[in-house]
Amino acid sequence: MQDYDIDFHIHSKYSKGVSKSMELPVIAKQAELKGLELVGTGDALCVPWMGHIKKSLVEGVDGAYSIEGSKTQFLITAEVEDERRVHHLILFPSITAAEDMTERLRKQSNDIHKEGRPHVKINGEQLVDHAREVDALVGPAHAFTPWTAIYKEYNSLKECYGTNTHYVKFLELGLSADTGMADRIEELQNITFLSNSDTHSPWPHRLGREFNRIQIEQPSFKEIEKALDRKNRRKFSLNAGLDPREGKYHLTACSKCFIRFKLEDAVRLRWRCPECRGMIKKGVADRINELASWDTPHHPEHRPRYMHIIPLAEVLALASGSRNATGKKIKAEWDRLIEKFGTEINILVDADVEEIKKENAEVGRIIDKFRADKIKYVAGGGGQYGHPTLKDETDNFYGRGQKTLTDY
Numbered sequence: 335m336q337d338y339d340i341d342f343h344i345h346s347k348y349s350k351g352v353s354k355s356m357e358l359p360v361i362a363k364q365a366e367l368k369g370l371e372l373v374g375t376g377d378a379l380c381v382p383w384m385g386h387i388k389k390s391l392v393e394g395v396d397g398a399y400s401i402e403g404s405k406t407q408f409l410i411t412a413e414v415e416d417e418r419r420v421h422h423l424i425l426f427p428s429i430t431a432a433e434d435m436t437e438r439l440r441k442q443s444n445d446i447h448k449e450g451r452p453h454v455k456i457n458g459e460q461l462v463d464h465a466r467e468v469d470a471l472v473g474p475a476h477a478f479t480p481w482t483a484i485y486k487e488y489n490s491l492k493e494c495y496g497t498n499t500h501y502v503k504f505l506e507l508g509l510s511a512d513t514g515m516a517d518r519i520e521e522l523q524n525i526t527f528l529s530n531s532d533t534h535s536p537w538p539h540r541l542g543r544e545f546n547r548i549q550i551e552q553p554s555f556k557e558i559e560k561a562l563d564r565k566n567r568r569k570f571s572l573n574a575g576l577d578p579r580e581g582k583y584h585l586t587a588c589s590k591c592f593i594r595f596k597l598e599d600a601v602r603l604r605w606r607c608p609e610c611r612g613m614i615k616k617g618v619a620d621r622i623n624e625l626a627s628w629d630t631p632h633h634p635e636h637r638p639r640y641m642h643i644i645p646l647a648e649v650l651a652l653a654s655g656s657r658n659a660t661g662k663k664i665k666a667e668w669d670r671l672i673e674k675f676g677t678e679i680n681i682l683v684d685a686d687v688e689e690i691k692k693e694n695a696e697v698g699r700i701i702d703k704f705r706a707d708k709i710k711y712v713a714g715g716g717g718q719y720g721h722p723t724l725k726d727e728t729d730n731f732y733g734r735g736q737k738t739l740t741d742y
């Protein structure tokens with residue numbers, strides 16, 4: 335059995351707001367630098383993207399594809415938006431399966447011929463019916479976010495997937511939630527959690543900013559399915575991702591001016607911001623409080639560790655006292671460290687901190703700190719990302735007595 339690092343959920347250049355660089359050869363190259371062995375193609379239901387997939391990839395072992403000359407392997411994946419504006423992630427056993435599913439959904443969709451993440455006029459239960467016909471797997475994408483996720487629309491998996499609920503093996507946590515939060519919800523105890531980037535750009539501070547480590551014999555659809563089922567010693571051994579406070583919907587906040595609100599204030603104000611009249615969006619932290627069966631997480635025995643990581647470019651920005659992770663100097667130091675340690679994931683998760691400190695003391699110190707879960711964050715909300723900080727910053731809460739970082 336071997337460890338593989340995988341990011342199941344990305345988007346192609348055919349989805350809205352996605353970088354034109356999102357093409358498979360670029361993604362494959364960047365995944366190697368990041369240290370991802372496997373990446374979802376994303377958008378496999380989208381007809382022009384499937385054209386690009388078929389032109390670029392050759393099939394290896396059972397459902398795993400690659401570009402000639404590249405180590406990165408691809409799994410066929412897609413996201414759809416259902417009739418209630420709930421997003422679902424789909425894992426396909428092959429290109430043929432994804433193409434069959436596109437044909438099945440064609441009558442229920444007006445934009446599947448051009449849109450990376452197509453809208454389909456069916457519900458979650460019907461979607462699973464279609465997926466089962468082609469042996470694909472379905473689960474909620476970024477399950478707790480306030481615009482397009484299962485728990486903004488429903489209070490349980492059952493309400494969404496109906497009689498097909500027991501076919502749902504996985505749930506994607508999304509950037510604004512982690513295992514500590516989701517394991518307060520009783521109905522999720524038996525579900526395998528995915529931590530994926532949902533990235534719109536191929537660069538390594540986005541691609542694999544959340545990823546899964548799985549123990550399987552070899553990269554293939556069947557092996558991954560076994561890991562999701564935790565069968566024959568196949569399993570997920572690590573979820574890694576941003577601290578949920580970095581997610582842009584972590585706290586309840588105004589979607590226009592981003593002032594944070596306590597849930598009771600938002601309710602009292604009828605979800606209208608008194609400062610700018612913008613709409614207040616319920617944060618993932620408050621939504622999970624509503625759904626929770628327990629005040630503290632109950633981790634089932636099978637649940638792997640969730641490690642909070644910070645992309646290396648952001649670690650370098652932090653180390654230089656800036657919030658801009660895209661400067662030339664940062665890129666040069668990023669290149670130098672990757673040259674030394676092989677991949678970004680090796681530096682963030684696995685490499686000996688003392689070895690990192692020898693190369694860059696401040697970077698080593700920050701990595702040591704986040705591996706021990708001791709970094710402070712200013713939490714995101716209302717669509718604005720949160721960020722790690724080494725300074726004494728606080729969240730901008732509405733009303734008297736601003737909260738400090740330790741209050742939430």
Ligand SMILES: [Zn+2]
Pocket residue numbers: 413421475476482
């Ligand atoms: Zn989505």
Ligand SMILES: [Zn+2]
Pocket residue numbers: 588589590591592593607608609610611612
């Ligand atoms: Zn506002």
